[in-house]
Amino acid sequence: MAFFGKSNPAVNVDAADTATLAPGMLIGLRNIEKSYAHGTSRTYVLRRINLDVKDGEFISIMGPSGAGKSTLLHIIGMHDSAWTGEYYFLDQPVHKLAPKDRARLHKQHIGFVFQSYHLLDHLTVYENLDIPLSYRDIKKAERESMVCDVLDRFAIVGKKDLYPNQLSGGQQQLVAVARAVISTPKLILADEPTGNLHSSQGKEIMELFRKLNEGGTTIIQVTHSEVNAGYGSRIVQLRDGWMVNE
Amino acid sequence: MSLLQDLRFAVRSLMKSPVFGAVAVFTLALGIGANAAIFSVLNAVLIKPLPYADPGRLVMVWQDLRARGGPATEWTGPSQQFDWKAETDVFENLASVRGWNASLAGGDLPESVLGEQTTYEYFDVLGAQPALGRTFRGADDVPNAPRVAVLSHALWTRRFGGDPSVVGRTTVINGESHEIIGVMPEGFRPVVVTNAALWRPQRMRPVNPSRNTAVNRTVGRLRRGVSLDAARVRLAALAARLEQAHPESDTKKGINPVPLQEQQVGAMKPALFVLQAAVAFVLVIACVNIANLLLARASARIREIAIRRALGAGRRRIVSQLLTESLVLAAAGGGLGALIAVWGVSALKAVAPEGTPRIEEVGVDWRVLAFAAALALATGVIFGLVPAMHASRDEFAPALKQGGRGQTGDGGGRLRRGLIVAELALALVLLAGGGLLLRTFLALGRADLGFNPDHVVAGFVLPPPAVYKDNPHRLAFYDALLSRAAAIPGVASAALSSVIPLGGDSDTSFDIEGRPPATRSADALIVWYRVVSANYFATMEIPLRRGRLFADREADPSLVINETMAKRHWPGEDPLGRRIRFDRDGPWFSIVGVVADVQVRGARGDAHEVEAYMPYWHNPEPGVNIVLKTAIDPAALAEPLRRVVKEVDPGVAVAGVSTMNGMIADSIVDTRFQATLVAAFAGLALVLAATGLYGVTSYAVAQRTSEIGIRLALGAAEPHVFRLVVGDALRLATIGLMAGLGGAIAAGRVLEKLLFGVTETDPLTLGLTSALLMLVAFLASYVPARRAMRIDPMEALRIE
């Protein structure tokens, strides 16, 4: 799947890095490692992670608390750049990208959903949905129609002028998911999206994810729930920073 | 008991956050120190009594010529001294004084010093005793009395080595022998020539004194129990009697007593009040900063306070504890502020313009210390009360529930932001004021005074009247001086003039040929006249408008007048060929030319006076300025000029050698001083306001860390975050700017009297200072914004 140029030894080293993903692949992680320095010693949080994600997959990451699930999600989400190894996203070697290009890639293709929703308290539902668009050089009129469209799709038109603290937890997470998909990302990353919700509310979110996935969006979620993991097509187990049985 | 406990708590809690304590104390000390320093000037100049015995009874007494269109404070002559002194139910005593250019013979070069020539009552009026010997008696002050002189302490130590045996010795002054009869003590303060080094009696003729000369200034001591108003009434009656007795000279002449203190320092009042207001602004800003620090601290301690309240502490108890803390801060700030004031006072004295009245008396005395203490107390209460009230609000339960997670009520944030807006507005008011004064200073320095001051140096030469008794002698001296001066290497042209710009002036009355002469002095025509050499106009580059200049040595009495005189007395007519005379027994002078007006009194003076120039060979005045136009650095010619004068007569010194540009700079040094101080305070205010804005912005960034993390996770790039933080700061700055512009325009109106060549709403000044404010606001938010950009979304979001 990788192309190795051999004609010119001087290009050889670089050429190895220009490897791209095979068609139909969205993500390739090679030997990803992450560690924190504590004085003179080093604690590894992720060890030799190798993971390929196909375009359109729905993956659940599971494992005990402290296993490194969130850390891995943030690396895939390109919030974190302090790691070693190779990370390919579509045709781009993320590990080689300048911060600016990495940010562009992240902006263009990735949406994020958090366990505690992380809506901005002092903004209305409408304004919260508008934030990601405002960072993507989209004209105001177009943004308006996009926000209205999403409000419609998620059936929250009536809530658009409310503030987050006027909504139930499930409604807040609904808005957060809406916010994650509004810029039509290829990939949605969700870190324990139902952790703070009742099971009925959690189910609603999972149904939503399934619909999005059926529409072609790749989803990687962190979850503790076997039921939720069942919505996905594959489970990745993490223990103490290691991937087990993948 | 609880007070002592509060105090102990306060000190301990401040010790626990030393950076906060240090910043607060230092900020406050700057504010209090600057205020105390300026107050010490105000105190010395306006509040402290003058250093004379019973100074409240001392008045300057002037001729009031307003009824005839003249000044309210015209100088006096011999007749006024005698007539007014005789009014013993008003004055206990009265003396007249005029300046004295004294050349002290001996040494390498004769030394020129300033002194006062007084009537014998001078020291008695002031209640001043000599340190050595005696002062004047009546017998010293009659025509032809033997010459006696009294020395200042400074001259005595410098020139006579502080030798007590000088009393009784003679010394040659202006070519005449004087017996030294006394030495004044160190602190003695002359009334007219503040740096006078010696005194001698005027020896005026008491019989038939001249009624129209105005050569003196007169100082009187009111009789005990006579109020200023009572004195005015009685002096008005005296003026009426004198008008009846001498209608030809005394018609429409009033008598105007002015308290000596008011006279000496009254002119400084507006500038001093402006300065005091400026530093008051600085202090307010300092207080706002500290209030903000305390608010932030109170927010951080909201949980501690909530726990205390839950344990039963009443609201008053909490307020009193927080207030004690701010009072401890205030006390420390006040103490350090007093030290800063001491330092500030010596800095002020070092940069104050020479001749600033009473500047040598400025110091930190008990009044200044009391002022600083009062400020500290007041500011401690004010900046402490707001946060204390805020922190002790009644709903403390939420703070407990939140687990003290650095969450503040938004009210605190809003209050802090409001305070910052006020700070920025005040800073802008100061900046604009400083800017206006600086522009005034620049405009004054650049003002066209009607001549070219570049490469001109001048000095005053007084051939002693005792030696050069008549016109031919003086003429010979001036001729010799002029030709030698012209020969100094580097001199392009040398000229003489009895009056030069910014160097004093003299007027006289005149008649116009063919018009009825005035019969009363009140109706006399007045002209400011100068006696000049033919090339004075070329030397000073004063342009000729009509006719011609003097031909050298022309025998016919001719005259050059200025444009104002031509317009005033020959409106619509040709003044050339007209004749006037200054003396009813003297010759008629023909007007041969008209030159452009010169602003002799500087840019701020009345521009248009009636002026006439006559050739020096027709009337060699006693005393003349020698003016050199140079091809080289004019300052380098001061020394050769002194040498040349010595060559002509070893007993004559040159007084006040100075470049024309130097004189112009000296004439506007007050404005420079004001502008520098206000600008310095404005700078201080701006730094403090910027610190405040920085604090609020940093705090906001810290509070919004998770919000910024979310935004980054949602795709915000660094510029978005940067704009978020800086935009917020600039929004505050813009509100401050708007409020400040309003304040600046209002303050400009107060400043109006001090301004020149710039309007109080000057768009350039307001524009530049606004831009500066915004720039500083940007810089103040830049660092927190950079910090916000570096926020790691992972860290920020890890709270769950």
Ligand SMILES: Nc1ncnc2c1ncn2[C@@H]1O[C@H](COP(=O)(O)OP(=O)(O)O)[C@@H](O)[C@H]1O
């Ligand atoms: N800034 C940090 N410094 C040191 N260790 C950290 C830091 N952040 C996270 N860790 C550690 O990394 C490990 C993985 O954390 P995380 O990815 O949040 O686990 P999970 O999401 O699986 O519960 C944990 O042991 C955590 O303590």
Ligand SMILES: [Mg+2]
């Ligand atoms: Mg986690």
